[in-house]
């Protein structure tokens with residue numbers, strides 16, 4: 190489904206605007222956007238990747254554009270909880286009040302009450318920015334990679350919530366157990382130098 194992005198009235202101060210002006214590519218997102226997406230862990234990602242790069246040149250990653258949100262990313266990983274987490278691509282987000290990734294479709298009130306939340310572990314923080322915009326932040330430690338929010342955001346929003354194998358956590362199995370079980374054939378080996386795949390995010394070749 191084509192995703193429409195809310196363009197009207199976005200405050201210039203919001204990070205997605207800043208990112209768009211700067212022409213962020215996927216690598217830029219990794220360098221810059223993760224500061225929003227995962228408050229801690231950037232150093233860990235770099236350190237972990239450096240260690241792995243000494244052993245292997247390729248790692249497992251899933252293509253969000255192929256994912257059908259079956260839930261096996263949460264249950265098939267050899268790790269518990271799964272190494273697959275939801276990442277928020279802020280540059281694509283509409284900062285919606287009625288977020289399809291945060292609220293259950295049956296929610297009567299747009300409050301943060303647990304019964305209104307789609308996420309089974311309350312791993313998404315909702316923060317008021319300015320009328321009528323809200324920012325959504327993934328608490329990595331609570332996320333189990335179930336894809337419920339990803340499905341909701343894809344159905345009703347811009348698709349800015351996306352699953353990815355978190356390479357700070359993944360042990361890079363020779364045969365990824367999720368790849369074996371994935372019904373959408375969404376997993377592939379990617380270079381350790383460019384280990385994240387974000388759908389709807391322009392990738393520019395680096396010189």
Ligand code: SF4
Nearest residue numbers: 256257259260262371
């Ligand atoms: S196993 Fe495949 S289809 Fe299922 S949630 Fe993971 S990537 Fe998506």
Ligand code: SF4
Nearest residue numbers: 308332333335336338
């Ligand atoms: S709904 Fe699932 S994938 Fe999304 S943040 Fe919660 S635990 Fe993670």
Ligand code: SF4
Nearest residue numbers: 266359360362365366
């Ligand atoms: S390679 Fe192993 S640790 Fe990494 S996501 Fe797949 S099953 Fe989980």
